[in-house]
Amino acid sequence: MTDRIRHPHFRSKLMPADQAAAQIMPGMTVGMSGFTGAGYPKEVPAALASRMEQAHARGSDFKLRLLTGASTAPELDGELAKAGGIDFRLPYQSDPELRARINQGKIEYMDIHLGQVAQYAWFGFLGKIDMAVIEVSAVLDDGRLIPSTSVGNNKTWLDLADKVIVEVNAEQPDGLDGMHDIYYGTALPPHRKPIPLVKPGDRIGEPYLRLDPSKIMGVVETRAPDRLGRFAPTDETSRRIAGHLVEFFRHEIRQGRLGEHLLPLQSGVGNIANAVLLGLRDGGFEGLTAFTEVIQDGMLDLIRTNTILAASATALSLSPEGIQQFVGNLEHYRRRIVLRPQEISNHAELIRRLGCIAINGMVEADIYGNINSTHVAGTSIINGIGGSGDFARSGFLSCFVTPSTAKDGAISCITPMVSHTDHTEHDVSIIVTEQGLADLRGLSPKQRARLIIDNCAHPSYRPLLQDYFLRACHQSGGKHTPHVLSEALAWHQRYLTRGRMVV
Known part of the structure; x- marks a missing residue:
C-alpha cells in the first residue's frame, strides 16, 4: 500500500x-x-x-x-x-x-x-x-x-x-x-x-x-468495503407517495412558486426517498440540483442520467450495485458530486440561502401537523432525528412522507397526537402518504386537521379521526388547537396493550 x-x-x-x-x-x-x-x-x-x-x-x-x-x-x-x-x-x-x-x-x-x-x-x-x-x-x-x-x-x-x-x-x-x-x-x-x-x-x-x-x-x-444494504425495489405504496409529490411540484411550477428546475433537493435515507427521486426522473424533470446529506442509489441514478447536474452531500451511501456503477463512471460523477463536512452540508444558513426542498421520512404525524421521526410510542428510540430538522426548519419546503399505516394496518401513521415531537407544526409544509398530500402552508390548526384527515389518513382510520376532531372541537369550546386530552394518546396505549391502535 x-x-x-x-x-x-x-x-x-x-x-x-x-x-x-x-x-x-x-x-x-x-x-x-x-x-x-x-x-x-x-x-x-x-x-x-x-x-x-x-x-x-x-x-x-x-x-x-x-x-x-x-x-x-x-x-x-x-x-x-x-x-x-x-x-x-x-x-x-x-x-x-x-x-x-x-x-x-x-x-x-x-x-x-x-x-x-x-x-x-x-x-x-x-x-x-x-x-x-x-x-x-x-x-x-x-x-x-x-x-x-x-x-x-x-x-x-x-x-x-x-x-x-x-x-x-x-x-x-x-x-x-x-x-x-x-x-x-x-x-x-x-x-x-x-x-x-x-x-x-x-x-x-x-x-x-x-x-x-x-x-x-x-x-x-x-482493505474492506463499506457494508451497506441493497436498494430495495420500489413498492406500490412508495410509487404512490412519489406520484403525489411529483404532481405537487408540477402544480407549484404552474403557480409560479417553483421554476422548471425546482430548487436544490434534500432527500432523506430510505426507499420512499429513493422512489421520489426516481419519480422525478420518470416525470420528465431535468437540470435539477441537490444539496443534501447522503447520495443513495436513487440520486446516483439521476446524476448518471443528467437529471441532476450537481449534487452536494457529506456521504456516498451506496449499495454494492451502486458502488459498481459509481466506480464504473467515476469521471462522470467526479464532475457532478461534491462531498463536504456535515457542518456545511447541514448548515442552516446555507439551507435557507439555497432554498432547499426537504423530503424526509417520519414515524407518524398528528392531525395538526406535528411530526414524530424518532420514537415508538414516545419512549423507544428508533434511529434519531438525523439531519431532517436542519432542513425542515430552514428549507424552502419541508415535506414529510410515510405510508398511512404500519404493521399490516395495526398502526395508523396519522394520529390524534404524536407520542413524541421532533418537528413541530411550525416547521412542516407538506405531509404525504399513499392516500394523498396535505399542503399545510397558510392554514390554522383546525384547517390543517381537516386536510390531513381527509387527504392522508387511511380509510379505515379516517372516520375515527374525524370523530375525535369533531368531539375535541365541541368539548374545547372552539379552542385554537382542540384536543380531548384523556383520549389524545389512547391509540398508542391500545397498541401497547392490545397490539392494535383500534380494536
Whole structure:
C-alpha cells in the first residue's frame, strides 16, 4: 500500500489494528468517522471490542464516550455495543445491537441535529476529545489526507482530538481524490463570517483533510468495503407517495412558486426517498440540483442520467450495485458530486440561502401537523432525528412522507397526537402518504386537521379521526388547537396493550 501511504512519517507509524486499539483507554471520548454506513473504520473497532471483552472478563470496566458523524455499521456500532463498551453515544444511529442497549438503559444516547454536532464540539459542550479514529482512502506526500466515502465530522475530530489513529482503506476507489471540498473557514462566535457558497456545486475549500503529524498514534492498513444494504425495489405504496409529490411540484411550477428546475433537493435515507427521486426522473424533470446529506442509489441514478447536474452531500451511501456503477463512471460523477463536512452540508444558513426542498421520512404525524421521526410510542428510540430538522426548519419546503399505516394496518401513521415531537407544526409544509398530500402552508390548526384527515389518513382510520376532531372541537369550546386530552394518546396505549391502535 505504499502508493496509498506516501508520507514517510505515516509509514513509520504503521501497525496492526490491535496495537493501535491498545492506545484507546477506558473512559476516553473518541470521535470516529462514519456517516450512514459509509467511511467508518473497519479494523480498529473490532480490535477495541476484543480488548473490552477481555477487560470485562477480568472484572474491569472498559467503556467509551463515542462520537461519530451519523450511523456507522455492525463492525463499529454493533461490535462495541455487543462488547458492552459504549457509555455514551451521539448523534444518529441505526444498529440493532446499539439501539437495543439504548432502549434497555445500558447506553446513554444524545439525539441531536447533525448540523449542530461540530459546533457543539467546538463550543466545548461535548468535553475534551481524547482520540480520533478516522478512515481515509490515502495519504499524500505532504501528509494531507484524501477522505473516504464520507466526510461527516472528520475535520472536527482531527482538529480537536489530542491523538489520532488513521485507517487507510485500499478498497475505497482511487478516484475519490478531488471529489471532496473541506472548508476551513468556520470560526467561533462572535467572529463568524458568511460561508461563501451560493450554488450546490460551488467549491469553497480544499480537497483534503489536514492533520498535525504530532497527533498520529498509529496508521492501520485495511482493505474492506463499506457494508451497506441493497436498494430495495420500489413498492406500490412508495410509487404512490412519489406520484403525489411529483404532481405537487408540477402544480407549484404552474403557480409560479417553483421554476422548471425546482430548487436544490434534500432527500432523506430510505426507499420512499429513493422512489421520489426516481419519480422525478420518470416525470420528465431535468437540470435539477441537490444539496443534501447522503447520495443513495436513487440520486446516483439521476446524476448518471443528467437529471441532476450537481449534487452536494457529506456521504456516498451506496449499495454494492451502486458502488459498481459509481466506480464504473467515476469521471462522470467526479464532475457532478461534491462531498463536504456535515457542518456545511447541514448548515442552516446555507439551507435557507439555497432554498432547499426537504423530503424526509417520519414515524407518524398528528392531525395538526406535528411530526414524530424518532420514537415508538414516545419512549423507544428508533434511529434519531438525523439531519431532517436542519432542513425542515430552514428549507424552502419541508415535506414529510410515510405510508398511512404500519404493521399490516395495526398502526395508523396519522394520529390524534404524536407520542413524541421532533418537528413541530411550525416547521412542516407538506405531509404525504399513499392516500394523498396535505399542503399545510397558510392554514390554522383546525384547517390543517381537516386536510390531513381527509387527504392522508387511511380509510379505515379516517372516520375515527374525524370523530375525535369533531368531539375535541365541541368539548374545547372552539379552542385554537382542540384536543380531548384523556383520549389524545389512547391509540398508542391500545397498541401497547392490545397490539392494535383500534380494536
